[in-house]
Amino acid sequence: MFTEYMIKWDLLPDGEPIRTHSSRLLPVRRHGVPAMLKVAQDPEERFGAQLMAW
Structure with missing residues (x-):
């Protein structure tokens, strides 16, 4: 799960x-x-990460 980011x-x-x-x-x-x-697992957490990246 972490390998790609590492x-x-x-x-x-x-x-x-x-x-x-x-x-x-x-x-x-x-x-x-x-x-x-x-690494977010929850859909709402993932959306927050996308917003920060934008």
């Missing part, structure tokens, strides 16, 4: 995956900087 954005895992009712989260690092990768 490759695309040059991310390294930095912890265990977290599952919520609407998303999957993974602590990551990008160029040494901590971040959180979020």
Whole structure:
């Protein structure tokens, strides 16, 4: 689930995956900087991501 984004954005895992009712989260690092990768599962959450990208 995370692999495509890990490759695309040059991310390294930095912890265990977290599952919520609407998303999957993974602590990551990008160029040494901590971040959180979020992959939305809920349709409303996905729509919000599309809106931010636009």
